[in-house]
Amino acid sequence: MGRVSLFESPQDLTLAKPLLKWAGGKTQLLGEIIPKMPKKYGRYIEPFFGGGAVFFAARPENGIIADSNPELVNLYRTVATDVDGVIAQLRQYENTEDVFYAVRALDVTKLSNVEAAARTIFLNRTCFNGLYRVNKTGQFNVPFGRYKNPKIIDEDALQAASVLLSNTTIICGDYKTVLQENAQAGDFIFLDPPYLPISEYADFKRYTKEQFYEEDHVELAEEVERLHQLGCHVILTNSNHPLVHEQYAKFNVEVIQTKRYISCNGKGRTGEDVIVNVLPKPRFDLRLVPSPLPQQATLYPPTRYMGSKNKLLAEIWAVASQFEFDTAIDLFSGSGVVSYMLKSHGKAVISNDYMAMSATFTKAMVENKDITLTNEEALALLEPPIAIDHFVEQKFQGLYFTDEENRLIDVLRANIKALKNPYKRAIAMSALIRACFKKRPRGIFTYVGHRYDDGRKDLSMTFRAQFLEAVDAVNNAVFDNGQECKSRNGDAMTLKKTEPGLVYIDPPYYSPLSDNEYVRRYHFVEGLARDWKGVEIQEHTITKKFKSYPTPFSSRKGAAEAFNILFKHFRESVLVVSYSSNSQPTLDEMVSIMAKHKSHVEVVPVDYKYSIGNQGSKVGDNKNDVQEYIFVGY
Structure with missing residues (x-):
């Protein structure tokens, strides 16, 4: 035979x-x-x-x-x-x-x-x-x-x-x-x-x-x-x-x-x-040559948001650009900078995050094609309305901002809610949140007072000036890439499947040496985005924070199970995952989980230094200088 x-x-x-x-x-x-x-x-x-x-x-x-x-x-x-x-x-x-x-x-x-x-x-x-x-x-x-x-x-x-x-x-x-x-x-x-x-x-x-x-x-x-x-x-x-x-x-x-x-x-x-x-030992065979990002991608207003991938955009695109795809999902959009970068490369982007603040950013600058907030409209938002609830002025008195600044925040809150156009509301709220970041030493809300005042110019600017400057920055980032992009505020685990494309996953990094609670750091601005609806303020706490959202990424086992579910759910798409060498699951464990659902798994290590966030406490081996791993499954 x-x-x-x-x-x-x-x-x-x-x-x-x-x-x-x-x-x-x-x-x-x-x-x-x-x-x-x-x-x-x-x-x-x-x-x-x-x-x-x-x-x-x-x-x-x-x-x-x-x-x-x-x-x-x-x-x-x-x-x-x-x-x-x-x-x-x-x-x-x-x-x-x-x-x-x-x-x-x-x-x-x-x-x-x-x-x-x-x-x-x-x-x-x-x-x-x-x-x-x-x-x-x-x-x-x-x-x-x-x-x-x-x-x-x-x-x-x-x-x-x-x-x-x-x-x-x-x-x-x-x-x-x-x-x-x-x-x-x-x-x-x-x-x-x-x-x-x-x-x-x-x-x-x-x-x-x-x-x-x-x-x-x-x-x-x-x-x-x-x-x-x-x-x-x-x-x-x-x-x-x-x-x-x-x-x-x-x-x-x-x-x-x-x-x-x-x-x-x-x-x-x-x-x-x-x-x-x-599983085969990762060989780091994927060689990346980062190229300059499009000018449009550089227009996204930077933040000091914990875990923001602003400094890794060139490496992330160097990975993503090796695959053909028209649609992209950013499952944990965070600051929104990766979603915006993908939009700047002409992709139809679905930007998702469980934080309302993050979804507000991407509503204003990823989903939004051409709506901006005029200077006259921005100035009008600073004028006291007929009715005001004084919520921030009373609830957060003496914690983060002056009485005058708290009063102006309440004015802006009331006027923003009155805007009829959802994109104008998103732009105005993004600008308000950005102004709060800028006026807050270290840009976080885990402490009260101003003990970390380092003399930055941002801290000396008036809140009014910060808001108007932020409106200009957000307006300048609005553009139409010819594709339909969407902003979603929801649990990544419940996002429905779409046609195969590329799925970028940058979840909260779990480490036993530090926490990954975004809500704890940003509860005040997250409260602004939600107007404190559906949250429970913990009155006994000095910071008046509210309970963190439940997330499987708060434990090693939970993170491993969540990755397995996500990889299985999006197994028809190219998977690109950012994760730190300081975090768990470990590199080998991550490769093992991804290999259950993808026939090829590559790992690209990138030397990286965190300025703030869950890597900076320097407990034991927990260092700011780490390797950021980009896992690629295809």
């Missing part, structure tokens, strides 16, 4: 399935293993092949399979090259005890490849429990199974397997030699070695007399580490044994409840397997 491309074969490859009943086979774990495999990889390599359940389920093209048992290797090679001969030979066998023992007694070394392959299938299908056991002289000695109607010949499965195997390199040899001679960066490798603890069933596992001792498992773990460093994706299965957890502690080890089919005690036919998912 000649070699036929899988894509040209008339056979239905979905009919391909394991040719043998296999003690310890992975059929029952396919639902756990297959989803963990990368969507794309160089080559599929399986050096402990056995029954090949994973191989036949994955159906890779140009794979490499191997086993140390010559009879097993002969079976697969012969099915690949002469499946019709194997089928013809199988037709000569009958499911009787006499035929079984006659075939069992044959000397396999004196048989042709076809006869030996057919003998292997026949004995497997008709012997007790499909086991393979040999005595000290190497003779097969499993008794007759006494099955009434075993399926000795599955012609469709054999023909489909033949096509698949004919496009596969089949090797008889030791696993380590196979891997060291063939594995390359980007390959996927499935390892299903004899299980721990060492027992008589280790023979059944590989259809061979060869044992696999604990020291062999230690050597196997060393080889897995080499493959990890090389850049291969490895999935390994074993029993839930302490040595397995010890050897693979740095990788993701998942315990799975399974059944055992070879125990003579029915009550003992349950067990726990583990799946070790070893």
Whole structure:
């Protein structure tokens, strides 16, 4: 039988399935293993092949399979090259005890490849429990199974397997030699070695007399580490044994409840397997050459907002620009600067944030195409209205601003609410919030008074001047890029899917050494944006803050689960994620989570220095100088 491309074969490859009943086979774990495999990889390599359940389920093209048992290797090679001969030979066998023992007694070394392959299938299908056991002289000695109607010949499965195997390199040899001679960066490798603890069933596992001792498992773990460093994706299965957890502690080890089919005690036919998912070590292969940003992108009014990516825009675009996309989602827009940068590159942008303040910025400058606030309108907002509630003047007296400034804030609040055009309201509120930032030392509201006054010009300007200057800055940023852009104030976890494009994710960074509570830092201006509706001010606090919004990114476990949900939800899009080396999940954990949903994951490290925010407390190893990681999944 000649070699036929899988894509040209008339056979239905979905009919391909394991040719043998296999003690310890992975059929029952396919639902756990297959989803963990990368969507794309160089080559599929399986050096402990056995029954090949994973191989036949994955159906890779140009794979490499191997086993140390010559009879097993002969079976697969012969099915690949002469499946019709194997089928013809199988037709000569009958499911009787006499035929079984006659075939069992044959000397396999004196048989042709076809006869030996057919003998292997026949004995497997008709012997007790499909086991393979040999005595000290190497003779097969499993008794007759006494099955009434075993399926000795599955012609469709054999023909489909033949096509698949004919496009596969089949090797008889030791696993380590196979891997060291063939594995390359980007390959996927499935390892299903004899299980721990060492027992008589280790023979059944590989259809061979060869044992696999604990020291062999230690050597196997060393080889897995080499493959990890090389850049291969490895999935390994074993029993839930302490040595397995010890050897693979740095990788993701998942315990799975399974059944055992070879125990003579029915009550003992349950067990726990583990799946070790070893992702390739990030190689930082994505080389970036940041280019100057469009002039339009530089017009976005800067802020000292915690975590703002203003200084990383060139690097973020250098990553994003390598992909073709028309639509972009900025899930955690924060200051709004990345959304605006993407808009300046002509993209249709959906800008989302759970902070009303952030959504106000992007309503004014991302969603807004051409509406501005005239100078006359801005001046009119500074004039006292007929009715004013004095909320800020009374609630926050003596905390952040002078009485006069608080009174002016209340005037602006009342007049802004009276504006009919939503974009004019957004511009005016953005300007008010910006004026509050500028007039506040360090631009945060975690303390009262002015003890951090560093003499900046912004602090000496009047609030009125700051507001009018901010209106001009926001007006100057308004433009139409010819696309429909949207600003959304909501939970990123509830944003509906859109057509595939690019999704930028810059969530609150979780670190056990510092907090990521944006509301705690910016509760006053967030209250302005919400007009303190739907929030509960904590009257007992000096700062009169309100309760922070619930977020999964406030814990390591919560952050990992949230990333997994988001990556799964937007798996059809290019994923670009900003995260800090000071934060958790760790780099390897982030790569592991993203690789569940994307076939390619790259990590771009960027040296970065935080001026303020959750990296600046310098507790232990928590430094301002960090590496900002840009994770890319595609």
